[in-house]
Amino acid sequence: MPELPDVEVFRGYLDSTSLNQKIEKVQIYSPEILKGISASEMEIALKDNTFESTRRHGKYLFSELDTGRWLVFHFGMTGFLKYFKEMEKEPPHDRMLIEFLNGYHLSYDCQRKLGEIRITENVDKFTRETNLGIDALDIAFDPDWFREKLNSQRGSIKSTLMKQEFVAGIGNIYADEILFQSGVHPKARPNQLNDKTVKKLFTQIGKVLNKAIECEAQPERFPQNFIIPRRRTDQKCPKCGGKIEILKISGRSAYYCPKCQKG
DNA sequence: ACATTGACCTGAGAGC
Protein backbone atom coordinates (compact mmCIF):
# COMPACT_ATOMS: atom_id res chain seq x y z
CA MET A 1 0.00 0.00 0.00
CA PRO A 2 2.21 2.76 1.22
CA GLU A 3 3.86 4.57 -1.64
CA LEU A 4 3.67 8.35 -2.12
CA PRO A 5 -0.08 8.54 -2.90
CA ASP A 6 -1.02 6.32 0.02
CA VAL A 7 1.13 8.30 2.42
CA GLU A 8 -0.37 11.55 1.13
CA VAL A 9 -3.81 10.11 1.86
CA PHE A 10 -2.65 9.14 5.37
CA ARG A 11 -1.48 12.71 5.83
CA GLY A 12 -4.89 14.08 4.96
CA TYR A 13 -6.42 11.52 7.27
CA LEU A 14 -4.20 12.53 10.17
CA ASP A 15 -4.92 16.22 9.44
CA SER A 16 -8.67 15.74 9.45
CA THR A 17 -8.82 13.54 12.53
CA SER A 18 -5.94 14.09 14.92
CA LEU A 19 -4.62 17.67 14.83
CA ASN A 20 -4.85 19.90 17.90
CA GLN A 21 -5.99 17.22 20.28
CA LYS A 22 -4.23 16.52 23.51
CA ILE A 23 -2.49 13.13 23.68
CA GLU A 24 -3.41 11.51 26.94
CA LYS A 25 -1.81 8.12 26.65
CA VAL A 26 0.51 6.15 24.39
CA GLN A 27 0.74 2.37 24.19
CA ILE A 28 3.55 0.70 22.33
CA TYR A 29 2.68 -2.91 21.57
CA SER A 30 5.66 -3.64 19.31
CA PRO A 31 8.68 -1.65 20.50
CA GLU A 32 10.83 -3.19 17.74
CA ILE A 33 9.27 -0.77 15.23
CA LEU A 34 10.75 2.19 17.12
CA LYS A 35 14.09 3.40 15.76
CA GLY A 36 16.61 5.35 17.82
CA ILE A 37 14.21 5.76 20.71
CA SER A 38 12.91 3.54 23.51
CA ALA A 39 9.25 2.94 24.24
CA SER A 40 9.37 5.00 27.42
CA GLU A 41 11.15 7.88 25.68
CA MET A 42 8.52 7.79 22.95
CA GLU A 43 5.74 7.94 25.52
CA ILE A 44 7.34 10.95 27.16
CA ALA A 45 7.85 12.64 23.77
CA LEU A 46 4.15 12.34 22.91
CA LYS A 47 2.23 12.54 26.16
CA ASP A 48 0.46 15.85 26.84
CA ASN A 49 1.45 17.08 23.38
CA THR A 50 -0.73 17.78 20.38
CA PHE A 51 -0.07 17.30 16.67
CA GLU A 52 0.14 20.75 15.15
CA SER A 53 0.86 20.12 11.49
CA THR A 54 2.04 17.49 9.05
CA ARG A 55 4.50 17.14 6.22
CA ARG A 56 5.35 14.39 3.79
CA HIS A 57 8.52 13.58 1.91
CA GLY A 58 8.43 10.56 -0.37
CA LYS A 59 7.01 7.69 1.66
CA TYR A 60 7.63 9.38 5.03
CA LEU A 61 4.99 11.19 7.04
CA PHE A 62 5.96 13.74 9.68
CA SER A 63 3.80 15.24 12.37
CA GLU A 64 4.89 18.26 14.37
CA LEU A 65 4.49 18.35 18.14
CA ASP A 66 4.18 21.35 20.47
CA THR A 67 7.76 20.81 21.49
CA GLY A 68 8.90 21.46 17.92
CA ARG A 69 9.98 17.86 17.53
CA TRP A 70 8.44 15.66 14.82
CA LEU A 71 6.98 12.18 14.94
CA VAL A 72 8.14 10.27 11.86
CA PHE A 73 6.13 7.45 10.30
CA HIS A 74 7.31 5.02 7.67
CA PHE A 75 4.75 2.42 6.65
CA GLY A 76 6.85 -0.41 5.24
CA MET A 77 4.70 -2.64 3.06
CA THR A 78 1.67 -3.04 5.27
CA GLY A 79 1.36 0.04 7.49
CA PHE A 80 -1.61 2.39 7.82
CA LEU A 81 -3.32 4.71 10.29
CA LYS A 82 -6.74 4.30 11.81
CA TYR A 83 -8.72 6.75 13.92
CA PHE A 84 -11.58 5.37 15.98
CA LYS A 85 -13.37 5.67 19.28
CA GLU A 86 -14.45 2.25 20.50
CA MET A 87 -11.70 -0.28 21.08
CA GLU A 88 -13.68 -2.91 19.16
CA LYS A 89 -12.69 -0.94 16.09
CA GLU A 90 -8.99 -1.36 16.82
CA PRO A 91 -7.23 -2.82 13.75
CA PRO A 92 -5.71 -6.32 14.04
CA HIS A 93 -1.97 -5.49 14.05
CA ASP A 94 -1.85 -2.39 16.18
CA ARG A 95 1.78 -1.53 16.91
CA MET A 96 1.38 1.88 18.55
CA LEU A 97 -1.80 3.34 19.95
CA ILE A 98 -2.31 7.00 20.79
CA GLU A 99 -5.24 7.92 22.99
CA PHE A 100 -6.55 11.49 22.87
CA LEU A 101 -8.26 13.40 25.64
CA ASN A 102 -11.53 13.30 23.66
CA GLY A 103 -11.65 9.51 23.95
CA TYR A 104 -10.66 8.78 20.37
CA HIS A 105 -7.64 6.72 19.33
CA LEU A 106 -5.10 6.85 16.54
CA SER A 107 -3.54 3.50 15.75
CA TYR A 108 -0.46 2.71 13.70
CA ASP A 109 -1.15 -0.75 12.30
CA CYS A 110 1.60 -2.71 10.53
CA GLN A 111 1.16 -6.40 9.99
CA ARG A 112 4.68 -7.22 8.81
CA LYS A 113 6.52 -4.78 11.09
CA LEU A 114 8.61 -3.51 8.22
CA GLY A 115 7.54 0.02 9.03
CA GLU A 116 9.32 2.34 11.46
CA ILE A 117 8.45 5.13 13.85
CA ARG A 118 10.92 7.61 15.27
CA ILE A 119 11.33 11.18 16.47
CA THR A 120 13.36 13.82 14.68
CA GLU A 121 14.25 17.36 15.68
CA ASN A 122 14.36 18.60 12.12
CA VAL A 123 12.62 17.27 9.00
CA ASP A 124 15.03 18.72 6.44
CA LYS A 125 17.99 17.36 8.36
CA PHE A 126 16.26 13.97 8.53
CA THR A 127 15.62 13.78 4.78
CA ARG A 128 19.22 14.79 4.11
CA GLU A 129 20.64 12.19 6.47
CA THR A 130 18.33 9.51 5.06
CA ASN A 131 19.62 10.41 1.57
CA LEU A 132 16.12 10.98 0.24
CA GLY A 133 15.98 12.48 -3.22
CA ILE A 134 13.58 15.24 -4.15
CA ASP A 135 9.93 14.39 -3.53
CA ALA A 136 8.32 13.20 -6.75
CA LEU A 137 5.59 15.86 -6.42
CA ASP A 138 7.84 18.73 -5.37
CA ILE A 139 7.33 21.65 -7.74
CA ALA A 140 11.09 22.01 -7.85
CA PHE A 141 11.39 18.55 -9.42
CA ASP A 142 12.61 19.64 -12.81
CA PRO A 143 12.54 17.88 -16.24
CA ASP A 144 16.01 19.01 -17.28
CA TRP A 145 17.51 17.73 -14.07
CA PHE A 146 15.61 14.48 -14.58
CA ARG A 147 17.00 14.04 -18.10
CA GLU A 148 20.50 14.80 -16.88
CA LYS A 149 20.28 12.40 -13.96
CA LEU A 150 18.90 9.55 -16.06
CA ASN A 151 22.05 9.60 -18.17
CA SER A 152 24.17 8.66 -15.16
CA GLN A 153 21.99 5.69 -14.14
CA ARG A 154 22.90 2.08 -14.92
CA GLY A 155 20.32 -0.71 -14.17
CA SER A 156 16.78 -0.63 -15.52
CA ILE A 157 14.45 2.36 -15.72
CA LYS A 158 12.13 0.64 -13.28
CA SER A 159 14.73 0.23 -10.54
CA THR A 160 15.86 3.80 -11.18
CA LEU A 161 12.34 5.15 -10.62
CA MET A 162 12.13 3.14 -7.40
CA LYS A 163 15.39 4.51 -5.96
CA GLN A 164 14.46 6.76 -3.07
CA GLU A 165 17.76 8.63 -3.21
CA PHE A 166 17.01 9.48 -6.86
CA VAL A 167 13.38 10.57 -6.56
CA ALA A 168 11.46 9.92 -3.36
CA GLY A 169 8.01 8.36 -3.26
CA ILE A 170 7.75 5.88 -6.14
CA GLY A 171 7.57 2.16 -5.25
CA ASN A 172 6.88 -1.08 -7.05
CA ILE A 173 3.31 -0.58 -8.19
CA TYR A 174 3.40 3.11 -9.13
CA ALA A 175 6.66 2.53 -11.02
CA ASP A 176 4.76 -0.03 -13.12
CA GLU A 177 1.89 2.42 -13.67
CA ILE A 178 4.17 5.29 -14.68
CA LEU A 179 6.02 3.06 -17.14
CA PHE A 180 2.77 1.71 -18.55
CA GLN A 181 1.27 5.17 -19.05
CA SER A 182 4.51 6.30 -20.70
CA GLY A 183 4.77 3.26 -22.98
CA VAL A 184 8.24 2.43 -21.64
CA HIS A 185 9.46 -1.12 -21.07
CA PRO A 186 10.46 -1.68 -17.43
CA LYS A 187 13.88 -3.03 -18.46
CA ALA A 188 14.70 -0.09 -20.72
CA ARG A 189 18.07 1.58 -20.06
CA PRO A 190 17.65 5.06 -18.54
CA ASN A 191 20.47 6.56 -20.61
CA GLN A 192 19.08 5.22 -23.90
CA LEU A 193 15.67 6.88 -23.78
CA ASN A 194 15.08 9.63 -26.33
CA ASP A 195 14.08 13.15 -25.28
CA LYS A 196 10.44 12.68 -26.16
CA THR A 197 10.20 9.54 -24.02
CA VAL A 198 11.96 11.16 -21.09
CA LYS A 199 9.54 14.06 -21.29
CA LYS A 200 6.60 11.68 -21.31
CA LEU A 201 7.99 9.78 -18.33
CA PHE A 202 8.49 12.98 -16.39
CA THR A 203 4.94 14.13 -17.11
CA GLN A 204 3.46 10.77 -16.18
CA ILE A 205 5.19 10.72 -12.80
CA GLY A 206 3.16 13.77 -11.80
CA LYS A 207 -0.02 12.71 -13.57
CA VAL A 208 -0.15 9.17 -12.21
CA LEU A 209 0.69 10.15 -8.62
CA ASN A 210 -1.76 13.07 -8.57
CA LYS A 211 -4.52 10.99 -10.11
CA ALA A 212 -3.95 8.26 -7.52
CA ILE A 213 -4.19 10.81 -4.69
CA GLU A 214 -7.38 12.18 -6.23
CA CYS A 215 -8.74 8.61 -6.10
CA GLU A 216 -7.57 8.34 -2.49
CA ALA A 217 -5.12 5.63 -3.56
CA GLN A 218 -7.95 3.14 -3.97
CA PRO A 219 -7.37 1.05 -7.10
CA GLU A 220 -11.08 0.42 -7.61
CA ARG A 221 -11.49 4.17 -8.19
CA PHE A 222 -8.61 4.46 -10.66
CA PRO A 223 -9.28 5.39 -14.30
CA GLN A 224 -10.14 2.56 -16.71
CA ASN A 225 -6.78 2.77 -18.43
CA PHE A 226 -4.70 2.12 -15.29
CA ILE A 227 -2.80 -1.14 -15.07
CA ILE A 228 -2.58 -1.28 -11.24
CA PRO A 229 -5.99 -2.94 -10.75
CA ARG A 230 -4.85 -5.67 -13.15
CA ARG A 231 -1.88 -7.01 -11.23
CA ARG A 232 -3.00 -10.58 -11.46
CA THR A 233 -2.23 -13.39 -13.83
CA ASP A 234 -4.39 -13.72 -16.94
CA GLN A 235 -5.33 -10.06 -17.15
CA LYS A 236 -5.73 -8.00 -20.28
CA CYS A 237 -4.05 -4.73 -21.13
CA PRO A 238 -6.57 -1.90 -20.66
CA LYS A 239 -5.24 -0.17 -23.78
CA CYS A 240 -4.68 -2.87 -26.41
CA GLY A 241 -6.44 -5.89 -24.93
CA GLY A 242 -3.26 -7.98 -25.14
CA LYS A 243 -2.02 -10.22 -22.36
CA ILE A 244 -0.25 -8.60 -19.42
CA GLU A 245 3.14 -10.16 -18.65
CA ILE A 246 5.16 -10.38 -15.47
CA LEU A 247 8.93 -9.88 -15.19
CA LYS A 248 11.22 -10.11 -12.18
CA ILE A 249 13.31 -6.98 -11.82
CA SER A 250 15.56 -6.62 -8.79
CA GLY A 251 13.51 -9.30 -7.11
CA ARG A 252 10.20 -7.50 -7.56
CA SER A 253 7.34 -8.29 -9.92
CA ALA A 254 6.93 -5.93 -12.84
CA TYR A 255 3.55 -6.09 -14.59
CA TYR A 256 3.58 -4.66 -18.09
CA CYS A 257 2.14 -4.94 -21.58
CA PRO A 258 4.75 -6.12 -24.11
CA LYS A 259 2.76 -4.58 -26.98
CA CYS A 260 2.34 -1.11 -25.46
CA GLN A 261 5.71 -0.88 -23.71
CA LYS A 262 8.77 -1.07 -25.92
CA GLY A 263 12.34 -1.07 -24.74
C1' DA B 1 31.68 1.29 -7.40
C1' DC B 2 27.69 -0.30 -8.74
C1' DA B 3 23.55 -3.26 -9.32
C1' DT B 4 21.28 -7.21 -7.68
C1' DT B 5 20.06 -10.67 -4.11
C1' DG B 6 18.81 -12.25 0.50
C1' DA B 7 17.12 -11.21 4.98
C1' DC B 8 14.08 -8.97 7.84
C1' DC B 9 8.69 -10.01 9.58
C1' DT B 10 3.89 -11.87 9.30
C1' DG B 11 -0.22 -13.58 7.19
C1' DA B 12 -3.23 -14.64 3.13
C1' DG B 13 -4.21 -17.60 -0.42
C1' DA B 14 -3.16 -21.52 -3.53
C1' DG B 15 -2.38 -26.23 -4.14
C1' DC B 16 -2.17 -30.82 -2.46
Place this chain on the structure above:
DNA sequence: TGCTCTCAGGTCAATG
Protein backbone atom coordinates in the same frame (compact mmCIF):
# COMPACT_ATOMS: atom_id res chain seq x y z
C1' DT C 1 -9.46 -29.82 7.44
C1' DG C 2 -4.70 -29.15 7.66
C1' DC C 3 -0.29 -28.82 5.95
C1' DT C 4 3.28 -26.61 2.94
C1' DC C 5 4.67 -23.35 -0.31
C1' DT C 6 4.68 -18.83 -2.51
C1' DC C 7 3.86 -14.24 -2.55
C1' DA C 8 3.10 -9.38 -0.83
C1' DG C 9 2.87 -2.10 -2.54
C1' DG C 10 9.92 -1.52 1.51
C1' DT C 11 14.62 -1.17 2.69
C1' DC C 12 19.18 -2.47 4.24
C1' DA C 13 23.40 -5.34 4.40
C1' DA C 14 25.83 -8.66 1.97
C1' DT C 15 27.29 -10.37 -2.42
C1' DG C 16 28.89 -10.69 -7.21
